[in-house]
Amino acid sequence: MDKPIQDIVSCMGNPVAGNPSQFMMERAFVACNLDWRYLTLQVPAGNLGDAMAGFRAMSFRGGNFTIPHKVAVIEYLDDLSDAARLMGAVNCVNVVDGKLIGENTDGKGFVQSLREVIDPAEAKIVILGAGGAARAIAVELGLAGAASITIVNRTESRGQELLTVLQQIVNCRADLVTLDDDFEIDEDVQVVINATSIGLGDAEAKVPLDVETLLPSMVVADVVFNPPQTRLLRDAKQRGCQTLDGLAMLVNQAVIGFKIWTEVDPDPNVMREALEEYLEL
Ligand code: NDP
Numbered sequence: 001m002d003k004p005i006q007d008i009v010s011c012m013g014n015p016v017a018g019n020p021s022q023f024m025m026e027r028a029f030v031a032c033n034l035d036w037r038y039l040t041l042q043v044p045a046g047n048l049g050d051a052m053a054g055f056r057a058m059s060f061r062g063g064n065f066t067i068p069h070k071v072a073v074i075e076y077l078d079d080l081s082d083a084a085r086l087m088g089a090v091n092c093v094n095v096v097d098g099k100l101i102g103e104n105t106d107g108k109g110f111v112q113s114l115r116e117v118i119d120p121a122e123a124k125i126v127i128l129g130a131g132g133a134a135r136a137i138a139v140e141l142g143l144a145g146a147a148s149i150t151i152v153n154r155t156e157s158r159g160q161e162l163l164t165v166l167q168q169i170v171n172c173r174a175d176l177v178t179l180d181d182d183f184e185i186d187e188d189v190q191v192v193i194n195a196t197s198i199g200l201g202d203a204e205a206k207v208p209l210d211v212e213t214l215l216p217s218m219v220v221a222d223v224v225f226n227p228p229q230t231r232l233l234r235d236a237k238q239r240g241c242q243t244l245d246g247l248a249m250l251v252n253q254a255v256i257g258f259k260i261w262t263e264v265d266p267d268p269n270v271m272r273e274a275l276e277e278y279l280e281l
Contacts, residue, residue, distance in 0.1 A: 007035060008036070008039060008060050008061060010060055010063040011039070011040045012065055013066030020250070020275055022038045024254055024275050028270055028274070031266065031267055034264065036061075036261075036262065045069070048072055048076070055100075062257070064092055065091055065092070070132055079100075080103075081103045083140065084102045084103055089132050092104065092256075094260045104136055107136035107138075107139055107140030110136070110221070110249040113221075114219070121145035122145065123190040124188055124191075125141055125148065125192075126152060126189050127141075127150070128192075129153060130151055130155070130158040131195070134151070138151065139165065139166070142172035148175070149166060149173070150175050152183045182210040183210065184210045185209070191219045191220075192214065192219070194221070203229065207231075211235040218242075223246045223249055225249070229245065233245060254266075
């Protein structure tokens, strides 16, 4: 082995989600002159306990966790950040003095990219979806002082869980719409976010939204990053909206994770270029 083992971070979970991250992180390590490695490790759900014992035994410096481990990993950690505790999900683990601390950078990454186009404080926001990505984004937007958040989800029970977190723990004005048809957006909404997996791997997939109700005053964001120009974003652009693609969120959550592990600020442009190269955009 030609390098010290303590400078390894890993991505455990679905390797399809991990590979672009590996490409992006390793480019950023090189650009920052850091001799670190980012490993992508496929860990089946039943093997997470063993994998975490290995994580500790091999003194990994940190890691990302993707589906299906974002919630399950919590029982193997020593502590959680406030945001990760509120979300009940971890996508990033940092090792501090031998202790494994769970963080959640997904929502922070999204809010950072949103701030480049609009201040989320006092904004009226609609989020499609109530899964892991929606939960991370909604909690961070609530913490950032959003005026109100409407969750639109297909499955009521999942939507209700997120609504309870927003109303009772984040103390944010929020409501839930259980979807049975295309959702119509009120004129005074400022931010519309697709946080469902609709559009992943299918540039023509349609989210359950009446695009005729999108107005030029709205910012429309999509968490789906492959392909990044989703049908929703293309429709929104055509209707004069400002748009934000899922690559921006993916880059920003990686920038935050990189800084947490290395205490070095990476160049987001290097990371975005690496992602675009990997995805052949
Ligand atoms: P989850 O499986 O936790 O949640 C999926 C959500 O999509 C649920 O709300 C689900 O509704 C909804 N959904 C899925 N299919 C449909 C459908 N046909 N009609 C209506 N609703 C649907 O996934 P995640 O939240 O973890 O991930 C969602 C997306 O976010 C993925 O594409 C992922 O790649 C992306 N992502 C992007 C990141 C980035 O950095 N850009 C970071 C993290 C995730 P229901 O509750 O009814 O099942």
